[in-house]
Amino acid sequence: MLSKKTRYAIKALVILGKNFGEAPMQISKIASEEHIPKKFLEQILLDLRNAGLLYSKKGAGGGYGLVKDPAEIFVVQVLRLTGGPVALLPCVSLNFYQKCDECSNEATCGVRDVFLEVRNATLKILSETSIADIISREGLLIQNTGV
Amino acid sequence: MLSKKTRYAIKALVILGKNFGEAPMQISKIASEEHIPKKFLEQILLDLRNAGLLYSKKGAGGGYGLVKDPAEIFVVQVLRLTGGPVALLPCVSLNFYQKCDECSNEATCGVRDVFLEVRNATLKILSETSIADIISREGLLIQNTGV
DNA sequence: TACAAAGTATATAGATTTAGTAGACTTTTA
DNA sequence: TAAAAGTCTACTAAATCTATATACTTTGTA
Structure with missing residues (x-):
């Protein structure tokens, strides 16, 4: 969360x-x-x-x-600046990496591999979505819900 | 995390x-x-x-x-049983839903919309990956790293 | 030039959650 | 009947998160 x-x-x-x-x-x-x-x-x-x-x-x-156009500010930046890691495990985090102390071999850890996949999927979305995108999505949602 | x-x-x-x-x-x-x-x-x-x-x-x-075959136990189940919500925002969580108290209209919230997308991507992976998958991934990783 | 508006900076308090520990109890097997 | 092993409840320590307090600096304007 x-x-x-x-x-x-x-x-x-x-x-x-x-x-x-x-x-x-x-x-x-x-x-x-x-x-x-x-x-x-x-x-x-x-x-x-x-x-x-x-x-x-x-x-x-x-x-x-x-300072910049909202189209040039991406959600992932905000997460990182405010200390919210993207990854669900410290060992797959790019910016908040930490070794899992209960893990004996990171390179062959299947759990890590799954959460690497999750991180990549999340990162893709958050690094492609800008503040401007959020604003235009709101416009679309308002149209669709007819509010 | x-x-x-x-x-x-x-x-x-x-x-x-x-x-x-x-x-x-x-x-x-x-x-x-x-x-x-x-x-x-x-x-x-x-x-x-x-x-x-x-x-x-x-x-x-x-x-x-x-109790069951490891191929029938999915990672998403484990997260939910142990209290780890899949969603990054309470308002997009299926099993731990909570209204964002700072949000005036959920239906037209662009932030929510983005994190709904993230949740869906995460959920897809975690509900398709079983304990058996993790075990077989480890086998593959061991081969690939030559350990 | 003085005063009010508005941001800057640091410290601290309170609440909540997480991680881990303790200890007494029950069931089962040999 | 003793040892092995899980069950159950309570508790504590530490960390983190959220929010508040207080004093300070800068800027615009009457």
Whole structure:
């Protein structure tokens, strides 16, 4: 399961994606629109800023905005920045690799092999899906459900 | 990430799968071969037994064994029995469903839609892969690595 | 120039989950 | 009847996650 931190980060990037090109958006606005605790969101946005995904502007009329086009920000990046590993086992994780201490031979471990397959399938989707894709999917879903 | 509990359960089922058809195997043997804390493994095997996957035999010469052929036990079952949800978001989980409290409309949520796709891909692999498959993969890996 | 708006930074608390341990009990076999 | 082996419940320690608190800095504007 993804952590709240990761989920909030994605939500925030989506709303900032919709706002791309406009004036920066305030934390409190994002927090209230997406029902995210403000103080928690502050930390998350700061992380995303320090990672180079967002710019920030202090003072009156300040706020946060996307540095890049939402079509160039992929979900997998967000997971990694917020500490959510893609893999289900540490021994098949690219960015959070750790040896399974109960495993005697990684190279011939059948369990690992299965979860390598799962990781590859997941990674494919998450590294091909951008924030812009999420936004356009919402458009499609709204059409289809007739809301 | 899968919990240790889930990982240990899979490992235990694999070793019991290799032993299928033979006399029951003792917890302590499984624990020492797979480097799993014995007391912890006891609880896990008991769960798997209560779920109908294993039979047990008390007393001298007792132990655990698979009830069904390893080809009929699928990885997804093990995840679910040991509390490891397949989905990365509670709102796309079939067996551990929960509403995202920060989400206003599930039906039109683009984030959910992406993770629905991920869940489907994962589920496909895990529900098609059996304990017997894991065992035969190990055979192939041993050949390929020349160990 | 002072004040309010807004982000920055660090620390900490509370809750939950996970991993593992302990100990007493029951059943079975030799 | 003693030893082997599983059963059951409770507990604890550690880690992690989520959220809050507090004090600080920067910026715009009246």
